[in-house]
Amino acid sequence: MTRTHTCGALNKKNLGQKVVLTGWVNKWRDLGGLIFIDLRDRYGKVQTVFNPEENAEVYEQAKALRSEDVVEIKGTVSARPDTMINQEMKTGEIEIAASSFRILNKAKTTPFEILDDIEINEELRLKYRYLDLRRSSLQRNLLVRSNVYHIIRDYFYKNEFLEIETPILMKSTPEGARDFLVPSRNYPGRFYALPQSPQTYKQLLMVAGFDRYFQVVKCFRDEDLRRDRQPEFTQRDVEMSFVDENDIIRIGSELVQKVFKEVLDISMEMPIKRLTFKEAFERFGSDKPDLRFGMEIHRLNEVFTNSDFNVFSSVLASDGEIAALVVKNGADFSRKKIDKLIDRAKELGAKGLAYWKYQQGEFSAGISKFISNIETEQLIALLGLHDNDLILSAADTYETTFSVLGQLRLEIAEETGLIPQDAFAFLWVTDFPLLEYSEEEGRYMARHHPFTSPQEQDLELLDAHPEKVKARAYDLVLNGSEIAGGSIRIHTKEMQEKMFAALKIDKEEAKQKFGFLMEALEYGAPPHGGIAFGLDRLVMLLVNADSIRDVIAFPKTSSALSLMDEAPSAVSQAQLDELKIKLS
RNA sequence: GGUCCGGUAGUUCAAUUUGGUUAGAGCACCUGCCUGUCACGCAGGAAGUUGCGAGUUCGAGUCUCGUCCGGACCGCCA
Numbered sequence: 001m002t003r004t005h006t007c008g009a010l011n012k013k014n015l016g017q018k019v020v021l022t023g024w025v026n027k028w029r030d031l032g033g034l035i036f037i038d039l040r041d042r043y044g045k046v047q048t049v050f051n052p053e054e055n056a057e058v059y060e061q062a063k064a065l066r067s068e069d070v071v072e073i074k075g076t077v078s079a080r081p082d083t084m085i086n087q088e089m090k091t092g093e094i095e096i097a098a099s100s101f102r103i104l105n106k107a108k109t110t111p112f113e114i115l116d117d118i119e120i121n122e123e124l125r126l127k128y129r130y131l132d133l134r135r136s137s138l139q140r141n142l143l144v145r146s147n148v149y150h151i152i153r154d155y156f157y158k159n160e161f162l163e164i165e166t167p168i169l170m171k172s173t174p175e176g177a178r179d180f181l182v183p184s185r186n187y188p189g190r191f192y193a194l195p196q197s198p199q200t201y202k203q204l205l206m207v208a209g210f211d212r213y214f215q216v217v218k219c220f221r222d223e224d225l226r227r228d229r230q231p232e233f234t235q236r237d238v239e240m241s242f243v244d245e246n247d248i249i250r251i252g253s254e255l256v257q258k259v260f261k262e263v264l265d266i267s268m269e270m271p272i273k274r275l276t277f278k279e280a281f282e283r284f285g286s287d288k289p290d291l292r293f294g295m296e297i298h299r300l301n302e303v304f305t306n307s308d309f310n311v312f313s314s315v316l317a318s319d320g321e322i323a324a325l326v327v328k329n330g331a332d333f334s335r336k337k338i339d340k341l342i343d344r345a346k347e348l349g350a351k352g353l354a355y356w357k358y359q360q361g362e363f364s365a366g367i368s369k370f371i372s373n374i375e376t377e378q379l380i381a382l383l384g385l386h387d388n389d390l391i392l393s394a395a396d397t398y399e400t401t402f403s404v405l406g407q408l409r410l411e412i413a414e415e416t417g418l419i420p421q422d423a424f425a426f427l428w429v430t431d432f433p434l435l436e437y438s439e440e441e442g443r444y445m446a447r448h449h450p451f452t453s454p455q456e457q458d459l460e461l462l463d464a465h466p467e468k469v470k471a472r473a474y475d476l477v478l479n480g481s482e483i484a485g486g487s488i489r490i491h492t493k494e495m496q497e498k499m500f501a502a503l504k505i506d507k508e509e510a511k512q513k514f515g516f517l518m519e520a521l522e523y524g525a526p527p528h529g530g531i532a533f534g535l536d537r538l539v540m541l542l543v544n545a546d547s548i549r550d551v552i553a554f555p556k557t558s559s560a561l562s563l564m565d566e567a568p569s570a571v572s573q574a575q576l577d578e579l580k581i582k583l584s
Numbered sequence: 585g586g587u588c589c590g591g592u593a594g595u596u597c598a599a600u601u602u603g604g605u606u607a608g609a610g611c612a613c614c615u616g617c618c619u620g621u622c623a624c625g626c627a628g629g630a631a632g633u634u635g636c637g638a639g640u641u642c643g644a645g646u647c648u649c650g651u652c653c654g655g656a657c658c659g660c661c662a
Contacts, residue, residue, distance in 0.1 A: 092622090
């Protein structure tokens, strides 16, 4: 059973050749006196013909062929009559005149047709994932994904990086996301954790002197799912010694440049644009702004210093922020639509959303009656207003004002078709805050992770104003998605101790959780830093998929189930006994 | 943990607004006819626990409650 060609490989150059093909029956057309079978494999499709005048017996047998049967067909490559050429097919100039065939495996009627451009319930697609994966869009997605792996490995090997695997069973470190735990049979009551990232290991590899490391690695976070979030996901992880931010940013930029050139033949503009976190947040309300469109946020504190509008004046009195978005031609929005925006703003944490319209040179509707003439003039100039604009304004804490407007900016742009679908807008965001205060925990938490180095000039602020300390951290953003993030790490024990102190992790706890890393830093740890790419998200953007599930062969549902194999599942009492686990 | 949308032949949908006869249609499937189709065509047929469980009602696919599943979002995701 050896095929001589794949289904997409044949063309006019093969005329007259005797070939053996294998594949799936994609489609069968029985014309009564003539049967056409489209044979499919992952390389393409080709039409085969069964003609009773050539071989009556084989023709009779071919009547039994049905969709998705796996067959081996022997025949001769022949030219189609001129009028029968199918321009839509790569192999449309030829067909295989079948002389014999074997059914290698008969297929039941599939739960859905293996066709492109048909809508199927995702529940069913996931249950029969192996059938869904036969469809060309998913085939293409996984092909692109494989190409990306190839490009990445090629790039790093050429640049003298070592690919080194790190453990999947590691120590649980409760900082950060919830860990997936794995019970230890040898030590009842103790658990391994699956890595949220190989962070500590790659730092130890730097201490070991492997000054350029990379890995394509699975990471696990036991948090709720989203369209672009799965509990297990793939990172392309990198770490380098004796580097600064710009070295990592250069490597990261070159890599995406190469990927986009080779996969999509898109030449990126270099260098990639950069924004500081503060700028990104105050102009776009996000630490990962989508720069495919404008509609920037404008700070309005100065305009409303003497506002008659109570909400504005009280927000300013309590050191809050007033800012606004301008929706072009938004004055047409219905009351209902505006109410929906207000509700959405509230859902996102704002107390409300003020609005007014600019029409025929003046403000109307919403809170326009509270806006003075002087304010009106300033607003027209500052916001660059045009006739029929809608102004949406939030007044709240710094954090809430910008983040709410940032989210509305995205949703309105999406809804009004403002986002060019074929554009790719890259951006490095730098100078992140090192820490952020957690109300829940009652302490500062590392925004990136606790091994991120603070910026030198901010060190003196660490005790008195920890929130003002900036980190040597950077994210790569593409079309509003964070596709990579990294930092220069702390490489001395003293600095790491200061960091833990700022996080209110006492010495005993630090030693217990990260003692091995602290100790390693004492034995000649080089300055180092790195970055990790979210590979699933990157591929998702490359193939313009709606969901991360479309670029993962076997994904989980939004409730973290695998519908095909029904994981997670119950286990036997014997298995539990062996692990000394009792279910409550 | 929360909010919202959805679940009806194998499948994609309709019937839900206003509870009322036998729950319909396209594709797929099965049978027959058909020698140039490629979304083949024509004729016929089979196909339903309306996710599941309660409740209201003379009567529930339709209304109510619970529950399961899918999806989006909020929280969460160092």
